[in-house]
Amino acid sequence: MAQFQEVEKQSIMHPKPPGLTLHYGTAGLRTNAKHLDHAMFRMGLLATLRSKNTKATIGVMVTASHNPEEDNGLKLIDPMGEMMAPAWEHYATQLANADDLLTVLKDIIEKEAINMSQEANVFVGKDTRSSSARLSQAVLDGVSALDGHSKDYGLVTTPQLHYMVRCQNTKGKYGEATLDGYYSKLCQAFIQLTKNASNRTDDQKLLSVDGANGIGALKVREMESHLKKELQISLFNDGSQGKLNYQCGADFVKVQQKPPTGFKMNPGERYCSFDGDADRIVYYYTDSEGQFHLLDGDKIATLMSTFLKELLEQAGLNLKVAVVQTAYANGSSTHYLENTMKVIVRCAKTGVKHLHHAAQEFDVAVYFESNGHGTVLFSEAAEEKICQLAEDPNINDEKKRAALLLQNTINVINQTVGDAISDMLFIEAILAIKGMSVQQWDAVYADLPNRQLKVKVADRRAIDTTDAERRAVSPPGMQDTVDSLVNKYKQARSFVRPSGTEDIVRVYAEADTQESADALAHEVSLAVYRLAGGVGEEPKPLH
Numbered sequence: 001m002a003q004f005q006e007v008e009k010q011s012i013m014h015p016k017p018p019g020l021t022l023h024y025g026t027a028g029l030r031t032n033a034k035h036l037d038h039a040m041f042r043m044g045l046l047a048t049l050r051s052k053n054t055k056a057t058i059g060v061m062v063t064a065s066h067n068p069e070e071d072n073g074l075k076l077i078d079p080m081g082e083m084m085a086p087a088w089e090h091y092a093t094q095l096a097n098a099d100d101l102l103t104v105l106k107d108i109i110e111k112e113a114i115n116m117s118q119e120a121n122v123f124v125g126k127d128t129r130s131s132s133a134r135l136s137q138a139v140l141d142g143v144s145a146l147d148g149h150s151k152d153y154g155l156v157t158t159p160q161l162h163y164m165v166r167c168q169n170t171k172g173k174y175g176e177a178t179l180d181g182y183y184s185k186l187c188q189a190f191i192q193l194t195k196n197a198s199n200r201t202d203d204q205k206l207l208s209v210d211g212a213n214g215i216g217a218l219k220v221r222e223m224e225s226h227l228k229k230e231l232q233i234s235l236f237n238d239g240s241q242g243k244l245n246y247q248c249g250a251d252f253v254k255v256q257q258k259p260p261t262g263f264k265m266n267p268g269e270r271y272c273s274f275d276g277d278a279d280r281i282v283y284y285y286t287d288s289e290g291q292f293h294l295l296d297g298d299k300i301a302t303l304m305s306t307f308l309k310e311l312l313e314q315a316g317l318n319l320k321v322a323v324v325q326t327a328y329a330n331g332s333s334t335h336y337l338e339n340t341m342k343v344i345v346r347c348a349k350t351g352v353k354h355l356h357h358a359a360q361e362f363d364v365a366v367y368f369e370s371n372g373h374g375t376v377l378f379s380e381a382a383e384e385k386i387c388q389l390a391e392d393p394n395i396n397d398e399k400k401r402a403a404l405l406l407q408n409t410i411n412v413i414n415q416t417v418g419d420a421i422s423d424m425l426f427i428e429a430i431l432a433i434k435g436m437s438v439q440q441w442d443a444v445y446a447d448l449p450n451r452q453l454k455v456k457v458a459d460r461r462a463i464d465t466t467d468a469e470r471r472a473v474s475p476p477g478m479q480d481t482v483d484s485l486v487n488k489y490k491q492a493r494s495f496v497r498p499s500g501t502e503d504i505v506r507v508y509a510e511a512d513t514q515e516s517a518d519a520l521a522h523e524v525s526l527a528v529y530r531l532a533g534g535v536g537e538e539p540k541p542l543h
Ligand SMILES: CC(=O)N[C@H]1[C@@H](OP(=O)(O)O)O[C@H](CO)[C@@H](O)[C@@H]1O
Pocket: 026, 027, 328, 350, 351, 352, 369, 371, 498, 499, 500, 501, 502, 506
C-alpha cells in the first residue's frame, strides 16, 4: 500500500537510536529530548490509527510536564478528552521500541481491525521547551505519513488540548475548540459565580501565581483580559528569565514543602504554583511567624467537595458527592471527609487515569492526587438535573441561587483532566463566595505529619500490592512487618508500593508527630530493604 511506502520513506528521516528502550507509562513517554524524534514520529502514526479506530479526533501533547527542560515527552488524548485507553499504551510502547516498524504497525492494524480508508484527525499541541517545536513537527510528519489530517494548536497547556479534543468530538456541546472558546467559557463562568459574592473583599481579588517558567504562565497572561479584573493575577516565574521547573512550580513546592526559590512571600497572602504543563496546582501561604503552609490536592478536594455538597443540599437535589483519593491522601483529609462531611470516599491506585475512572461511577465526583492533579466529574444525568432546575421558574430563591451556582461550576471546570487554570478559577470562586481566607481554608482540618521515602531494590516488582496499593501481598512477611511497625505508633498508617515512574520502592508513613512519622517511615524502609532485595547502603534514620 502507498501509505506504508510513505511510512517507510519518512521513518528513515526519524531513525531510532540503537539500544534505546522507552516505556509508555502513567505519564506517557518521557526521556531526554535528544532521544525522542523517532518516538514522536511513531506516536503520530499511532494517533492516526487510534483516530481511524475510534472514528474521532485524537490529541497528541508534546510535553514532559514537571521534568527538567532537557527532557521531553508526549501524552496521547482519547476522544472524550481523557487519557488514552490502557490497552493502547501497550501499542505505544511496542511501536516506540520496534526495530521493524512496519511489522508492528501492521500487527496493530490487524489486531484492532482498523479500516485504513477511514479518515483520521489529530490535534497536536506543545509546551515551551526548546525541543518541543522540532518534536511536534515529527508528530505531524507521522500523521501525514498515514494520510491523516492534523491541526497544530502550537503552544497550549496539556489540559487545553484535552479540552479541544472533547469540544471537537462532541460537536461544540462542550464548548468551542479554540483557545478563545476555552477562555470565554471558563472566565464567564467565573464571573457569574463571583458576581453576587457579597462577602468578597478587594484583597480576595488578588492572587500570586508561579507559572513554573512554563506554558501555564503564557496562558494565564493570555486569559487575563477575559477576567475583567474580577481576578487580578501577579505572575511570577513567567519564563522571561528563569528556567522551566527549576526551583519553582507545583512539583518543587509540594516535594520541598517550601516556596519557589527567590519568591518573596507576604504573610497571609494567597499563592499558587502550576507545574510545567499546567495540569497540576498547589496553594500556599506563610503565617505571621513566617511558617510555610501548603494546601495540596487533599485540601483542594475537601474545599471543592464541601462546596458542592452544600449547594446540592440547598438545591434539594438528591445527587451523591464522592471524593476519589489515592493511598497518599493525608489520613486527616479522609477522616474529615468521611466523618464530618459525610461524603463517599474511594481510594484508587496511583495515577490519574485510575482516579478518573473511579470518579466516573458517581453523580458528582471530585478526584485529586495529593500532588495537586485533579478535577470534578458530573455524570450526564447530574448535569441534566442541575440544568433543568436552574431553568425551573417555580422554585424558591435559595434553590435558584444554588442551581445557578452549580450550573456555573460545571462550566468553570475542565472535566477532561486536571487543569491548573480551571482549578484555580474554581478555588478562587469558592473562596470568594464563602468569603473565606486561605488561613480559614487551611484550618478546616490539620494534616497528620507524614514522610515519604524511596528505597532502591534490585527488582521493584518483588513488591506486589492489593487494596488500591494499601497492602503488600509479596514478598512474604512484608505486610505483617508493616502492620506490626504501624501498631507501635499513634494515629499511624504506612504502606509500600513500587513506583510506576522511577526505579524505586516508595514508602509512605504518617503518625501523630513528625518524629513518629519519620521513625515509622525509616523502620518500614529498613523492612523493604531487608525483605524485598535492597541494594546499596541500608536506609539510615532521619534524625
Ligand atoms: C507518590 C506520587 O506523587 N506519585 C506520582 C508519580 O507516580 P509513581 O508511580 O509514584 O512514581 O508520578 C505519577 C505521574 O506523574 C503521579 O500521578 C503520581 O502521583
